[in-house]
């Protein structure tokens with residue numbers, strides 16, 4: 001997802017007997033769906049895992065501005081330009097809310113940013129794929145935001161209060177992202193030959209990377225079991241992926257587009273679609289930095305950060321002068 | 331509206347208003363995702379969104395006045411450089427963040443004075459657009475002025491960069507106050523003010539903010555021109571249009 | 587001294603006359619910019635008519651250990667809630 005392959009700290013789920021009194025009390029609160037708040041006692045591993053997960057989620061929102069930002073100056077109408085700009089701006093807001101949630105756990109936004117820029121922290125693999133034609137902007141909204149929403153809606157119930165509140169705010173804003181994407185796809189699919197070709201091409205390239213967003217199967221992972229027990233993960237990766245496929249198939253059909261999977265079919269017994277796994281070798285390559293756009297994405301973020309340093313410092317210097325002048329006057 | 335000539339002049343006037351916000355909005359939108367800090371990224375996007383919104387009104391009305399069935403989109407995406415009527419300043423590349431914010435302030439200050447006058451326009455359609463834009467512009471100028479002051483009176487480096495920005499942009503400020511027969515027609519019809527008449531109020535605001543920013547206002551009165559008449563744009567406009575108009579040009583008649 | 591802009595907590599009062607409500611946080615060099623940033627970040631869908639900002643380090647918060655003494659006493663005062671009283675339907679709306 002936006003936070004894929006987050007390494008859960010610790011050694012897996014402890015039995016009640018292995019837990020200290022504090023840990024047991026904490027787990028009981030989580031089980032009762034009580035929210036954990038910043039000043040409450042929490043296991044160190046819970047805190048460390050949350051910082052990684054929220055941080056990675058925030059980084060994904062920020063890096064995620066880039067592939068869509070790639071088309072803001074080329075949007076085909078004034079209205080599309082405004083919609084896309086508002087959408088990409090929302091993603092910056094999401095990053096900001098999430099950094100804010102992470103900051104309640106004792107890290108600063110600048111520390112997290114340094115971790116991203118040095119490559120020690122990751123962001124979602126999906127944003128290392130290029131946007132090559134205008135239908136890609138439709139496909140990103142429809143599929144990528146669609147997949148993100150699938151994961152974010154349940155996360156509104158996550159155990160950590162500030163994270164949960166950030167997700168509620170984000171989900172409220174997300175509702176227009178997927179729709180504007182699908183709206184573009186409808187126009188393209190109903191358009192001329194070239195537009196239909198763009199639409200199919202976009203679906204072909206974004207289908208498997210979208211499935212990868214949920215991460216490899218984690219049904220046997222002890223780490224995931226711990227995150228599920230802490231309620232910082234609500235569903236397994238496979239559950240979410242299945243839900244996404246089942247939701248998307250009829251939407252593609254409505255558009256008259258073909259999902260690039262010849263094994264895709266409805267399974268009456270399971271009441272769900274059977275589908276092909278994405279290429280997990282490709283996924284791990286992208287995570288390791290070998291995706292089509294990893295280098296460009298990091299370069300863009302590093303450049304923005306470094307070029308902006310004098311602005312951040314300059315405005316801060318001015319604020320200090322003002323405070324000093326005010327104090328002197330008192 | 332009176333005779334044909336007047337409508338021609340009105341059309342030109344509306345293109346000037348719409349092209350300024352279109353081209354500046356486009357430039358500002360280039361920052362999306364790349365600003366020095368998230369809060370600024372979000373704020374700049376708001377400014378760009380307001381400008382695109384104003385463009386839709388001005389160019390929409392321009393198309394209506396022209397009476398040939400052209401929409402705001404047709405005017406934005408299907409005219410070539412020589413038909414654009416924006417001042418040169420807004421088509422200049424962004425430069426660093428300081429240059430972008432300095433340009434924004436120099437434009438916002440003009441826009442505030444201009445829109446303030448247009449609210450009283452004899453043409454109700456124009457007064458209505460101005461009324462709506464005035465609230466956006468009031469916020470823009472407050473924000474860009476704050477940033478200019480903060481950076482001008484900030485660190486040594488930020489001060490130096492902001493002084494360089496005003497020195498670079500100053501020769502493009504004068505064009506906003508040039509007048510010609512289009513403006514004369516607007517004044518005669520009670521539609522819009524004489525551009526030169528905005529200068530005093532503008533200078534007062536700019537001098538106040540730049541002095542607070544500890545920056546020196548250049549004294550050279552020379553200025554470039556050619557944008558608002560369409561006689562001669564900079565080389566930058568063609569490149570901007572090349573990307574902005576790409577899809578409409580490559581796939582004529584498509585619906586997006 | 588840290589180079590990072592200070593953290594501010596943002597409170598917004600919406601259209602409907604309710605009190606200011608905490609909506610999140612942001613960074614800004616000073617309070618004027620914090621208010622402007624709050625306007626740009628937190629009122630994009632015209633959520634508010636009034637903004638408060640306060641630097642995060644100035645917020646004093648109750649500590650979780652005091653939860654018992656602070657809030658439990660009011661649990662027992664059920665008579666403070668209107669639903670405590672049964673009013674016969676015949677009395678009409680009250």
Ligand SMILES: [Fe+2]
Nearest residue numbers: 061090091094
């Ligand atoms: Fe998002």
Ligand SMILES: [Fe+2]
Nearest residue numbers: 091145174177
């Ligand atoms: Fe989104």
Ligand SMILES: [Fe+2]
Nearest residue numbers: 064091145148
């Ligand atoms: Fe997103």
